[in-house]
Amino acid sequence: MPNDAIRLRATVDEQGALIKALLTHPMESGLRKNARGESATAHYITDITLRINDETVLTLLTGSGIAANPLFGWRIAGVRSGDSVTVVWRDNLGKTQSKTINAQ
């Protein structure tokens, strides 16, 4: 999967940073059935970690009830322009992906 499958933005303001992350993932619950009555395999992100300059500031444990191609917004205090912002996700099939940017 190309690295740009995570879209990440960190905008610094006077209170810290507003971080928006758009992940590319089917978030398939395994409950849906197709026309032939076959269930899709459950495939969803189970955890997401947000790091600022290698400090973990936020961890999300997620279930299949998060929408496909998950979009999140977070606010973190004390982020300065140029700080590194990393998002890492892992799913129930053991796949993982990460992206690092610099806060603007």
Add this chain to the structure above:
Amino acid sequence: MNDRRDFLRLATAASLARLLADAEPALAGERAVHAFAAGSPESVYAALGLAALVESTAIVIHAPDVAENGAQVPLEVTVRLPRVQRILLIAEGNRFPLLADIRLGERSKPWLEAKVKLAESSRIRVIAEADGRLHTATRDVRVIVGGCLPG
């Protein structure tokens, strides 16, 4: 002999798992698999050991009153309390109600946006843990087309 070899193999696997767990950030917490597999809000609370929830107006949930598409329902949660360490998102009408269990570090503000699935018109419940106390608030969302239909 076989038993012993199996035992050693298991022991090695266990210590490896522990090493991997140690490498995880401290915030990660234990993933309560039972909580995400629980089929009702009450069984989510039981799986997570949540008790003594207090209704609070300090939790503000923004969501559409009517969602056209239950597969993509935008939520915005603001908790006006100090020292919020954890936020739980629950969709009471979903087959698996627990949507997310969020651990906030000291620098994380108690605010977040997320898009979630709602299987049907349902009550969204947010639980926030601050100073060891559990605060909760709800918001009803009417769904036109459910987020878990065959497709």
